[in-house]
Amino acid sequence: MxxxxxxxxxxxxxxxxxxxxxxxxxxxxxxxxxxxxxxxxxxxxxxxxxxxxxxxxxxxxLIGGRSPLVPNTEIQARALEIALGDAQTQARCFIAMRYWHPFSIEAAQQVQEWGADEIVLLPLYPQWSTTTTSSSLRVWNEACATIGLKTPARIVCCYPTEAGFIQAEVAKIRTALNAARSYGPPRLLFSAHGLPERIVKSGDPYQWQCEQTAKAIVAALDMPGLDWVNCYQSRVGRMKWIGPSTDDELHRAGADKVPVVVAPIAFVSEHSETLVEIEIEYRHLAEEVGVPYFARVDTVGADAAFIGGLASLVRGARVASTQVTSERGGRICPPNFAGCCQR
Structure with missing residues (x-):
């Protein structure tokens, strides 16, 4: 096996x-x-x-003194192992975090000690960015070189419109929108972590991929006349960031007196950006600016459709003819994005 x-x-x-x-x-x-x-x-x-x-x-x-990201990822890992199980393969999931334990070097050592025959690197960032997936892959490769792990690895680069991911998002968003309708026609804010504008202008496809995620969700929701917008949160520093900002969109919603549903489409697990920035800070801002109703959509977590989608991505990577695959196998980014890994 x-x-x-x-x-x-x-x-x-x-x-x-x-x-x-x-x-x-x-x-x-x-x-x-x-x-x-x-x-x-x-x-x-x-x-x-x-x-x-x-x-x-x-x-x-405000959330217990620690990030819930690793415990949430452990739950996703165990669910994915079950989804990948078959008579020919023993699947085991390992966690490699970029900026705190368990680091890539720890995961690589565990993979080596386990004696894996093959490796699939699966980012829990649905949208590719040079600041996230690319950085994580670079550090993984450095870790493998350090310990001498030579097992060949396949890479899933991105899956902004993968069917299971979209299905999981749609189910949660539809429930939130239906609850908001008693306050009037709601506005759906697709909120993603922002990036400095200069990074996007250098060819990073992240913003374009976030937009594709939003469009796929809207199409699947099939709610004619739905009021929705892409926006970006977590802006820091003085440089210009991509927009519109989630803050600005909440001010606009307050001026328009429309109920708001915020869906964090670039996060698949809860952490400080969802549980504090959206749930606490943006909820408070919404109240201040006169938004009549505010709801945060939960991340997809270990939703069965999402985990099934991840399993499909892993299976697709295993049989692909190339080392790097997207949700559709080949490159999905337009040619002008030099930051795409399948350039």
Whole structure:
């Protein structure tokens, strides 16, 4: 029986109050995030982490002092193992977080000790970005080189409109929209983590892929006249970020006096951006600006349709003729996106 290791890639999060500052340091020292020379990046990352740690610690204190991302991912991993089980393959999922434990080096060591015959790298970022999936893959490769793990790996690069993912999103969003209708025709905000505009202009396909996710959900919802918009959250610093911002859209909804449903389409597990930024901070902002009704849609988590979609992606990667596959096998990004991994 073949041993299949599926490595789930994600950002990670602090597992205690003491981990907040080193987590932030790891985040900001990533050359995919702070795109400056290493001699500047490391001290700058240390400065930013020290400055932001007290604020971030207060945020995590609101959800128990730690990120729920790893426990949620463990649940997804076990569900995916069950979905992948068959008579010919023993599937086991491993977790490789980018900025806090379990790191890629830890996951790679576990895969090596288990004796995997093949590996599929599966990002829990549905939309490809040079700041997320690309960064995680780079560190995975470095970890494998460090410990001498030579087992060949297939890569799922992205799945912004994968059927199971869309089905899971649609079911949750439809329920939220139906609840909002008693307050008037609702506005659906597809909120995703933002990026600096210069990164997108350099050829990163993330924003385009987020837009494809939203369009696929709207088509599947099949609600004629639905009021919806793509927007972006978590903006930091002084540089220009892609928009419109979720903050601005909430102000617009308040001025229009329409109920709002916020769907976090770039996150597949709950963490501080969903449980604090959306659920607490945006809910408070919505009340302040006069939004008559506010609802946050849960992330897809271990929804059966989503897990089934991930299993299909893994199976497709295993039989593909290329090392890197998308939800449709080949490249899905238009040719002008130089940041696409299938360039």
């Amino acid at each position: 073949k041993k299949l290791a599926v490595v789930l890639l994600n950002l990670g999060g602090p597992d205690s109050p003491e981990a907040v500052r080193p987590f932030l340091f790891n985040l900001f020292r990533d050359k995919s995030i702070l795109r400056v020379p290493a001699l500047i990046r490391w001290p700058l990352a240390a400065f930013i982490a020290k400055k932001r740690a007290p604020v971030a610690a207060k945020i995590y204190a």
